[in-house]
Amino acid sequence: MASAGVYLVGFLGVLIRVVLMNTNLPKWLRSRNEVITPITSWEKVEEGFSLQRQLISPYTGDLFHETPLALRSLKIAHYFPYRVSGFFMIIDILTMVFLFKIAASFVKYLLCTQEKEKDNYSSKAKPLILTEYYLSWLPLTVVGVHALSPFSIMTTLASSTAAVTNLAVLIAFYNMVIGNRVLCTLFLAIASYQTLYPMVFIVPAALHFCKQSKKLASVSYTSRESIYSYVETLSLFGTFLGLLVGFSFLVEGNWNFVFSTYGFILNVPDLTPNIGVFWYFFTEMFDHFRTLFVCVFQLNAVVYTLPLAIKFSEKPFFLLYVLIFLTSIFKSYPSYGDAALYFSLLPLWSHVFPYMRNTLVVCGMYICSVVLAPILYHLWIFAGSANANFYFAITLVYSTAQIFLVTDVIFAYLRREYDLYHGTEHLNPDGTKARIRLD
């Protein structure tokens, strides 16, 4: 039943995309700065191709921001049936396949860890225990969300190269679930090589492989063996990343590409409005403060890794998910492509949804910001009757909605953990119902 549903829903998703591809929508989406950023725009990739054909290095100007290996490998898009749109359809289908695989193996992982920890659970936590029947719907939900989510549909239609990076992250995620350290670090290295931020995902990966190598329920994360395991994962990752960068240097012949790709991501020179928090702030900034605030903003994107890694050291997958979420909020050029990734993975935590409290507010904020953003952009740029503040306001709403959602998910996760060990009924000493507070 469920597996037939997966095919059906996947087919439906492909159908929707194919139908919409034949309308004016892709052309419009390609010009939308919520969907396309300078580093994910296919038009810029085409610019890179044509510069290369003219024997001009694409990195001499300020047009092209893909990595050298991406420049060479994305050329295959022209050999696909229906060319570029066909290529992105195939990427999308592959994404669905890997989402399905992730969900299927994640179900096994969840049941397995539950079996291990079951003895420590409270006797009153029975209703919270996951059943195989409930989890059997998980692959269907994950694929269904990806197939029907407007964010992923928009990303595919706009042929944003964020889809390729997302696929790399998903393959890494999959290999982490099935415990393949080499492939996991390889694909993390590819994703980091592309957009830099996935570098922090190596932390949950290292934690997971350390835990896996112990095969014990309780492990010390500071013991000598653990550190040895971390170093092993990190050095694998470092080797792959080094190889990718070194190979880029070999094919390119100089280091110019570093400034056009990683420099472009880190230094944020392009302040075209997008749905992130960077552009408005830096248009207002005096130049001599710029360096300081660029550092602060970039640190903000990754600094949560450390406290979260300490809190969730036992739950590397949840940690990975939260990090995917946080980097897509705070990265320098975010787009709906990043939202597509975390929304597709969100159902993996559907067992904590009943504990979430702000779903209506968050949904409302998401819908409002997605609908209002193009309207306010129109009023600002085309009609000239509004100004930048209108559009900035809606990007703030979008960022706030994301932050609410991620805090809500974290809260719900912790709340469920608490209930697992303390039962679902909480009574004060005098027998009245108690309230649980998160401090």
Added chain:
Amino acid sequence: MGLLTNEHSRNRLIKLLLAHDTKLCCLSYIAGVVWFLALAYQPFNAGTYISENALLPGLVESELPPMFTSAFQIKDEIHTEVHRDKKLTPQAWIYKKFTETGLETYTHNFSLIYPFRSVKSQLVTGENVYSILRGRRAASTEALVLSIPLRPLMNVNKERPATHGGIALALALAKEFKRKPYWSKDIIFLFTDFDEIGTLAWLDAYHQTESEYIKANDLPARSGPIQAAVNLELPAEDVSYYNLLLEGLNGQLPNLDLVNLVVRLCRREHSQVAIHHSMEKRRHQFSDSKGESWSDFKLSLSTMLRMMWYQASGAPSGNHGMFHKFHIEALTVQGVVKKKGSHDDIITSARIVEGVFRSLNNLLERFHQSFFFYLLPSTNRYVSIGMYMPAFEAEEVLDKVKEHLQEAAKDDEFEEDEADVNNPANQSVLSIVPIVLVSLLLAWMAHQGPELLMRIMPRFRIHTEDMVIYSMLAIFTAALMYPKMMIRKSSNPFLVIDWRLLKSVALIGQTLALACVALLNISQAFFLAAFMVPVTCSVKPSKSRILRWIQMLALVMVSLLVLMYFVGLASAWPQASTLDLLFKGYANTKHLIFLGLMDAYLFNAWSEMIGTAVIFPLWLLFWAVPWVDPSL
């Protein structure tokens, strides 16, 4: 965040809201509407002022010769010219005269492809004339436009008056302007054929854009980006007052500074100026009376409502509307002739136009200082976005409160702490999916209906206007029956329609849609909200058959076609008998819908799309609610 994380205080708030839900809803709706209308009351709005310092309208001393005899001569010439053939417009004459003046003059041809196939000759051609006065102190980097529509005498009516005074004035002014050394912007004198269509064709050609049905030739010469435009519709006779038209395409308005500038310069010449023919008493214009009396309030309220009425249609009220599409501030100045009262001759008009152009010549940047979102209760008072948005939100807030309550009521049904994760409780969500899909499908049909019909049109010998309204009626009637089929099928207990969820979804959609429309066109959103919100908020399934019928009747009354019929009735209002009124109302409705459709095709106006593709499906969702069996 306190409210978001603290469950206790939030539950208390929800309980409070639940207890007083109906009272709160009524209160907020009434407060919203009253507040909005009260904004026309003088103590609640603000006096206009010129915010762009560079305009300096007080410093423009007229340099026109005191007798300005050439203007009268030209007026006589053009009078004989246009009376030679009442069917033609005098392009050739204008071209000759402007070339004689020594200005670069060009003609511009365009053709209109008629979007409906019922007419035999689908191609209509027109010709614009334009002439560029190159500013001596600039390199053609900026331009101002004085546009004058050309109308053959036989087509002149009350809404589209003759403009021959304007042509004479433009020519006389061109001669005077040419001698002056101080122009730092080019001035383009533009004479357009077929009103908005010609203007759009010229603007398309000027900016090298293309539209689907209006094909314009390339322009032989251009100037820089156009900073502002004044569309002048002056009759040959002396005028009693000047009427300003502001509303552009899709409810866009020109920058308030431009309006203030024109009003101020008219006042300086001691001429009467009005918005939508609503005359203010003279004493208000000069003495700063408080305007607190009831009759003053009635006057300013009617002025504001008239402006909102035009804005709500989303159609441009004059040629200036097309300039707004290209981010150019523009308005129309109409000279209105009345038998009684004082009159201003062409010299006064010339001084006003001269003053406006010399002020605009002072501009250093684009208009950006003053308001773009405003309503005008009189020529010297304004209501800004900051004043009207809260009122509109209050009107809408019951929508939001209601939808939150719907959700809260659902939440209360199961205890929050006993979350049974093994029960996928999304059956009810699935049950409303078919309804949503069907209403979207019907909306798509309503949106595409005319286009589909266009393909099969020549087979019938029916008038185009009739064809359009019949197709709309057909879809509407089909839509009325859809809940019957949807709800009968769902005898399956798993597919019982959760009407609370359906209504919440519809309310969320309605709130969002109205908020979006309000940003683009506040008047349209206001009228829609004022009629729809009270009905859509109060629908619910009921056991009593009478109650259900009343609800359905109320819903039909606020459906878009019936609302359009009311608009038709209102525009046909004083009629001899009721029957006459009903028929005339129907004819007007037909015409209005047809015009809306034409605007959508030719000018890319959004009203038709908002009506069929946004408001119609939402209404259909509400329409399904009273059909649901309340016992489930």
